[in-house]
Amino acid sequence: MACRISELVIDAADPERLAAFWSDVLGYAELGREDDGSIEIGPPGAGFGGPQPTLVLSPTADPRPAKLRLHIDVSPTDRDQPAELDRLLALGARPADIGQTGEESWHVLLDPEGNEFCLLRRRLDPA
Known part of the structure; x- marks a missing residue:
């Protein structure tokens, strides 16, 4: 099991x-x-x-002490990555610079409380 x-x-x-x-x-x-x-x-x-x-x-009420050891990755389901990035930014996500080279296939973002998450390129079936 x-x-x-x-x-x-x-x-x-x-x-x-x-x-x-x-x-x-x-x-x-x-x-x-x-x-x-x-x-x-x-x-x-x-x-x-x-x-x-x-x-x-x-x-x-505890402030975030340091970089989280776990983050969420999300993938678009009904649009391409650039369109989904625009949607996430409109919802309140912010770009995060954690030392990316600019060659990555994903975008590192912050939610409204500063938690990192990544928007991946590959589109998934919504089911």
Whole structure:
């Protein structure tokens, strides 16, 4: 038997803001809220345990201490990479310079709270 990723938990100063951002990026919907202020988002109609992991935006007052050891990679599903980059920037993502050469096939971005993620070139089936 094996494991699979069921959810990713991201600490957030403003869970509401990050939930809205990542819902727009991924086409996710809000699945629930906890008493501690955590917000879970995931694929509409599937939710926790579905084929894609859900995201839990968990409130924290601790500032980000350093570069995260894990980041999210996203791939476009219904447009090419340049068009998806424009969409992500319009949603509030910002370009990040982490020492890229300019020859990479991906774009390094920051979400509204400064968490790094990458937009890959390869287009994926949305399913």
